Amino acid sequence: MTKLVSKITDRDVDFAKWYTDVVREADLVAYSSVKGSMIIRPYGYAIWENIQRILDAEFKKTGHENVQMPMFIPESLLNVEKEHVKGFAPEVAWVTHGGNDKLEERMCVRPTSEVLFCEHYKNIIKSYRDLPKLYNQWCTIVRWEKTTRPFLRSREILWQEGHTMHRTSEEAREETLRMLKIYENFQRNVLALPVLVGRKTEKEKFAGAEETYTLEAMMYDGVALQNGTSHYFGKHFAEAFGIRFLDEDNTLKVPYQTSWGVSTRMIGGIIMTHGDNHGLVLPPKIAPIKVVFIPISQDEEVLKVISQITENLPSDISYKIDQSDKSPGFKFAEAEVKGIPIRVEVGKRDLEKDEVTLVRRDTLEKESVKVADASDEILHLLEKIQQDMYDRALKRRDEMIFEGTDYEEMKKQMKEKTGFFKINWCGDVACEEKIKDETGYKSRCIIEDEKTTGKCIVCGKEATSRIYIGKQY
Amino acid sequence: MTKLVSKITDRDVDFAKWYTDVVREADLVAYSSVKGSMIIRPYGYAIWENIQRILDAEFKKTGHENVQMPMFIPESLLNVEKEHVKGFAPEVAWVTHGGNDKLEERMCVRPTSEVLFCEHYKNIIKSYRDLPKLYNQWCTIVRWEKTTRPFLRSREILWQEGHTMHRTSEEAREETLRMLKIYENFQRNVLALPVLVGRKTEKEKFAGAEETYTLEAMMYDGVALQNGTSHYFGKHFAEAFGIRFLDEDNTLKVPYQTSWGVSTRMIGGIIMTHGDNHGLVLPPKIAPIKVVFIPISQDEEVLKVISQITENLPSDISYKIDQSDKSPGFKFAEAEVKGIPIRVEVGKRDLEKDEVTLVRRDTLEKESVKVADASDEILHLLEKIQQDMYDRALKRRDEMIFEGTDYEEMKKQMKEKTGFFKINWCGDVACEEKIKDETGYKSRCIIEDEKTTGKCIVCGKEATSRIYIGKQY
Numbered sequence: 034m035t036k037l038v039s040k041i042t043d044r045d046v047d048f049a050k051w052y053t054d055v056v057r058e059a060d061l062v063a064y065s066s067v068k069g070s071m072i073i074r075p076y077g078y079a080i081w082e083n084i085q086r087i088l089d090a091e092f093k094k095t096g097h098e099n100v101q102m103p104m105f106i107p108e109s110l111l112n113v114e115k116e117h118v119k120g121f122a123p124e125v126a127w128v129t130h131g132g133n134d135k136l137e138e139r140m141c142v143r144p145t146s147e148v149l150f151c152e153h154y155k156n157i158i159k160s161y162r163d164l165p166k167l168y169n170q171w172c173t174i175v176r177w178e179k180t181t182r183p184f185l186r187s188r189e190i191l192w193q194e195g196h197t198m199h200r201t202s203e204e205a206r207e208e209t210l211r212m213l214k215i216y217e218n219f220q221r222n223v224l225a226l227p228v229l230v231g232r233k234t235e236k237e238k239f240a241g242a243e244e245t246y247t248l249e250a251m252m253y254d255g256v257a258l259q260n261g262t263s264h265y266f267g268k269h270f271a272e273a274f275g276i277r278f279l280d281e282d283n284t285l286k287v288p289y290q291t292s293w294g295v296s297t298r299m300i301g302g303i304i305m306t307h308g309d310n311h312g313l314v315l316p317p318k319i320a321p322i323k324v325v326f327i328p329i330s331q332d333e334e335v336l337k338v339i340s341q342i343t344e345n346l347p348s349d350i351s352y353k354i355d356q357s358d359k360s361p362g363f364k365f366a367e368a369e370v371k372g373i374p375i376r377v378e379v380g381k382r383d384l385e386k387d388e389v390t391l392v393r394r395d396t397l398e399k400e401s402v403k404v405a406d407a408s409d410e411i412l413h414l415l416e417k418i419q420q421d422m423y424d425r426a427l428k429r430r431d432e433m434i435f436e437g438t439d440y441e442e443m444k445k446q447m448k449e450k451t452g453f454f455k456i457n458w459c460g461d462v463a464c465e466e467k468i469k470d471e472t473g474y475k476s477r478c479i480i481e482d483e484k485t486t487g488k489c490i491v492c493g494k495e496a497t498s499r500i501y502i503g504k505q506y
Numbered sequence: 507m508t509k510l511v512s513k514i515t516d517r518d519v520d521f522a523k524w525y526t527d528v529v530r531e532a533d534l535v536a537y538s539s540v541k542g543s544m545i546i547r548p549y550g551y552a553i554w555e556n557i558q559r560i561l562d563a564e565f566k567k568t569g570h571e572n573v574q575m576p577m578f579i580p581e582s583l584l585n586v587e588k589e590h591v592k593g594f595a596p597e598v599a600w601v602t603h604g605g606n607d608k609l610e611e612r613m614c615v616r617p618t619s620e621v622l623f624c625e626h627y628k629n630i631i632k633s634y635r636d637l638p639k640l641y642n643q644w645c646t647i648v649r650w651e652k653t654t655r656p657f658l659r660s661r662e663i664l665w666q667e668g669h670t671m672h673r674t675s676e677e678a679r680e681e682t683l684r685m686l687k688i689y690e691n692f693q694r695n696v697l698a699l700p701v702l703v704g705r706k707t708e709k710e711k712f713a714g715a716e717e718t719y720t721l722e723a724m725m726y727d728g729v730a731l732q733n734g735t736s737h738y739f740g741k742h743f744a745e746a747f748g749i750r751f752l753d754e755d756n757t758l759k760v761p762y763q764t765s766w767g768v769s770t771r772m773i774g775g776i777i778m779t780h781g782d783n784h785g786l787v788l789p790p791k792i793a794p795i796k797v798v799f800i801p802i803s804q805d806e807e808v809l810k811v812i813s814q815i816t817e818n819l820p821s822d823i824s825y826k827i828d829q830s831d832k833s834p835g836f837k838f839a840e841a842e843v844k845g846i847p848i849r850v851e852v853g854k855r856d857l858e859k860d861e862v863t864l865v866r867r868d869t870l871e872k873e874s875v876k877v878a879d880a881s882d883e884i885l886h887l888l889e890k891i892q893q894d895m896y897d898r899a900l901k902r903r904d905e906m907i908f909e910g911t912d913y914e915e916m917k918k919q920m921k922e923k924t925g926f927f928k929i930n931w932c933g934d935v936a937c938e939e940k941i942k943d944e945t946g947y948k949s950r951c952i953i954e955d956e957k958t959t960g961k962c963i964v965c966g967k968e969a970t971s972r973i974y975i976g977k978q979y
Contacts, residue, residue, distance in 0.1 A: 063629065072626055078573050099551050100547055103543035107539055110540075127604075130600040132595075189576060189577055
């Protein structure tokens with residue numbers, strides 16, 4: 034395999050540089066004079082539109098409605114819930130002036146919207162008949178990060194945030210896990226990302242949450258990416274905001290709350306899980322263009338065959354016919370950099386044998402197929418690519434999960450390899466912090482489907498849970 | 507017709523109060539502690555989602571791509587184009603701090619994004635092969651208005667802004683008018699709004715534009731609503747930003763630019779054009795729920811008939827079956843307040859005659875139809891309602907267009923009636939300002955399809971154009 038695009042750094046030489054090369058060369062983002070923010074270009078935004086379309090349909094199917102809250106939060110409103118403000122105040126952007134006038138009270142651009150939803154819920158929830166409230170919002174949030182990277186950590190983040198209120202704690206817990214499951218299925222089946230799913234430790238949970246569940250993806254370089262969270266708040270915020278409803282038994286009660294969100298960060302996850310030295314590799318189900326047809330010559334017969342094939346494709350298979358005046362070689366490279374799942378080369382020599390050439394982006398394998406079979410083979414191949422991409426990512430991810438049994442031994446291992454380490458843990462935040470300080474590994478999530486036996490890897494006390502630890506983006 | 511919802515003020519008594527009553531009682535918006543911003547509730551947001559879906563498809567059909575620019579604009583970037591900054595600087599929100607740190611340069615939240623697009627275009631347009639660039643953005647903008655009203659004038663506005671670059675002035679002018687036409691067709695055919703379409707005067711055009719075209723709708727109270735604009739910029743911004751491309755003839759040239767936008771303001775236009783004393787009246791093509799079925803009793807037979815009818819409806823006809831435990835009378839009122847185009851009442855007495863009752867929201871007329879004919883009649887009625895709503899709005903609008911021939915006479919007329927006045931005008935801004943100062947009427951647009959003969963209504967000099975003047979929201 035020759036490297037077609039020389040502008041992309043080898044990912045084994047400098048993974049960080051490889052990443053920024055890919056997002057630039059695949060036309061996903063561009064920079065501007067607005068430090069820490071990015072421009073999402075048409076090709077990148079089309080991926081986000083696909084994400085939105087698929088997830089929004091899932092949200093609506095499960096009874097959720099979209100709303101739009103203000104983008105500003107007055108300082109006093111942010112201050113209502115103490116843990117929450119402590120978590121977010123250091124990283125918000127403050128608006129202090131409107132036109133030429135200083136504001137009486139400064140406002141931040143929302144870093145997340147719990148307090149706005151709570152204030153609204155206090156006004157509209159009066160009776161058990163008003164519950165549940167299942168709201169979602171697609172919007173931009175702002176967190177004033179010091180160091181930023183496209184999609185992974187930026188000052189402006191495009192995301193969705195679900196905020197729901199329930200009559201009982203059971204119902205709210207069910208909702209928390211229902212949305213986590215929707216995220217998990219989406220990331221596995223559509224984005225081909227084999228995510229670990231579990232609960233965060235006390236130290237790592239969301240500011241104000243009772244429980245935080247997370248989806249942890251594993252990148253090519255062995256570093257974890259938190260790719261979505263779902264929170265159970267209990268009555269925490271509802272009490273701080275004085276939200277009460279009259280239940281069927283005629284007593285005033287406090288409702289139970291959840292919130293859940295995923296963002297454009299998932300696009301970073303796709304890039305760093307599937308990409309290679311030729312550029313982006315997109316799973317067919319999320320690719321804005323699933324098939325690109327490249328005529329080797331601008332021949333009438335060639336173009337006729339292409340339209341013969343495209344006519345037989347179902348309408349949801351988006352394709353592009355590249356008739357630009359660039360050379361075929363350039364077009365191949367461009368299709369590869371942009372990660373288009375299948376490239377179809379149509380040339381006169383192949384047509385003499387009544388054949389066209391299909392090239393898989395994920396493996397770069399070529400196959401010749403009869404023109405009459407091409408559209409069926411494209412459909413078949415798209416499914417196969419989707420499945421193969423997941424299987425390969427899963428295999429690679431599993432090879433990056435290590436057992437940590439002895440602390441000193443593990444620290445040595447960590448110098449040789451990066452990934453998730455599974456360890457026994459006593460539940461003490463001191464041990465969690467010691468690991469972080471000494472190795473840079475943070476707890477990613479609690480492993481809930483494995484029995485805990487043995488001693489804490491740090492202090493040697495009886496372990497209460499098994500956790501994954503990892504480095505993180 | 508009895509007034510079912512007593513919470514709505516009579517629109518002939520206090521139109522402003524009627525408006526805020528309707529947006530509240532129809533659950534379109536709610537208020538929060540964020541002054542000047544509104545919460546768009548699920549029912550209101552569903553209207554916006556329909557607007558987005560239909561317009562976005564039109565934009566894509568005409569070759570436009572969606573992007574996402576930063577939401578902030580550094581002060582120095584806003585300052586690049588002089589007229590533009592003069593127009594917007596007094597009404598922007600300034601971010602001065604990120605977390606605890608004062609920013610080196612303050613940034614405003616975008617009031618519109620011309621300068622951000624120009625900066626990006628400067629980086630990506632190098633050759634005539636890079637043209638045209640046809641970008642659009644769906645986002646929220648901020649303008650620090652002193653007095654605000656839901657949908658009509660608020661500090662945060664949900665909108666779309668198209669920004670395009672072209673090789674020639676002809677092509678850019680064509681684009682300006684193409685998008686204006688898309689807006690016009692959408693507003694007429696989908697929103698049932700009979701808009702006047704024309705060019706703005708020099709005084710009223712967009713800050714930095716060479717030509718601004720506008721869509722002017724007429725509200726029930728005789729006050730105009732500017733419901734969308736399309737601008738031709740010429741080389742104005744491109745020169746200020748130093749954008750150059752190498753043309754086919756090997757010389758460096760400056761490209762020509764357009765921008766165009768519509769916003770949630772259109773929802774205000776729908777309300778104030780079609781609404782009545784019972785609440786909202788939605789044109790079928792934009793209604794989130796087109797048909798509501800109300801079982802008069804929770805009878806098995808009744809529910810069977812309803813599902814028999816709904817099964818025969820095409821999948822794009824959204825409907826709701828109101829099985830809540832409220833009384834039928836309450837459900838009728840709720841369907842009316844929310845402006846659902848057709849209400850289907852299904853009761854046992856009607857079913858004895860094998861009939862159900864259809865009630866049109868726009869006229870409140872009832873008709874009995876055989877169960878077997880119901881779904882066909884619903885489809886037919888939806889089309890008829892859409893057309894009738896437009897025809898009625900057009901008739902009412904035309905009755906509010908007056909000829910102004912003598913200035914003093916017109917000023918007297920303006921005390922008795924409100925609407926558009928058509929006048930001859932010499933083109934002098936002094937005359938335009940005199941009218942505004944003395945009557946409160948501003949020029950809405952130039953009437954381009956009527957021949958100009960006669961004298962300026964203000965100064966008596968030879969007229970150069972005919973214009974509409976009107977009061978405005």
